[in-house]
Amino acid sequence: MPGSPAPTRTPAHDRAGVSGADPAIARSLIRWFRATARDLPWRDRPLGTRRDPYRVLVSELMLQQTQASRVAERFDRFLERFPTVGDLAAADEAEVLALWSGLGYYRRARLLHGAARAIVGAHAGHFPDRAATLAGLPGVGRYTAGAVASLSFLERTPAVDANVLRVILRLEGRELSPSDPRATALCWARAGSLHEAAPRARETPSLLNEALIELGAVVCTPRSPRCGGCPIAEHCRARASGAQGRIPARKGAAVRARLYFASVLVRDGRGRLAVERRPDTGLWAGLYQAPTVERVDRMSTPAEVRRRLGLPGGRGTLSRVGGFDFQTTHRACRFEVFEASRPAGAPGGWRFLSKGAIAELGLSSPQRRILLGDS
């Protein structure tokens, strides 16, 4: 790990009008976090200790849009296979995707892989130790850069994720949507001013950022915040005015594009299932699936499925065995699942694998359900 950096100050242009309450708020948050922090696989003890930046980077990318409980199930396995940034950089993408299985949003896995390669290639294996430099790595935005810099290098810099944004908007009593640029500017500035006002102890940047993130995750939750157990309740404007439920303001309902998938379970003589790899770009790029026909306007008919996949015709050769809906951030997907007899010559690109082997592949959540019965 690089040498210990000197403490830095938050840039003046990022500062909000510092509230007179900020020193007390920062102290309360840190005291509360020391007393109540959850045990998580990526959270080292004692709290505030400089953490391995590679472990922080992996956990932060896994935690984006994925629940901590789900990450906790997979974090150790990923680190066992790729214990160092060099191991990850040297790995095949297919294996990285396979180890990411179940976490969703596979683009993050590719970006993490790219970041590891950039650290090994452009930085000679040394992690950048400043948020400004970290933010140049693939997949490392302002929040992740702040998290790694503060948790691993104790840089006095904020890290504002969706949890912190919600806490600060409520603290300030501002009914803004998270996607409103004014909300982003306000929350980064106020988080910066909290760092300015916080105790000067070496571990403060790490503790304060984690305290804010933890508060949003377990107390100041999106619905039904537990204000009675909140360490900064006396300073919270949303609580004083009863506006917690209106903050953050809701975005307009997202209009999701519809997609229709007809996936077919095809077995060979040994009971192994056919899988194919999705294209390298687009939704679930490069992941594996049961042979599938995809449309944007409507579900394919059985005749179309037969024709597109080269399946045998005739009564009883293609039968529907189920269906379900699945939503991604931007798409509403309908899956119909069929079973079919094996075609005489399996189409190019198909592989017949046991369920055990399929479980080791990179699979989207709906395909895990179709091929492995995981829900």
Ligand code: SF4
């Ligand atoms: S008092 Fe309630 S709304 Fe305000 S920060 Fe605490 S939990 Fe959130």
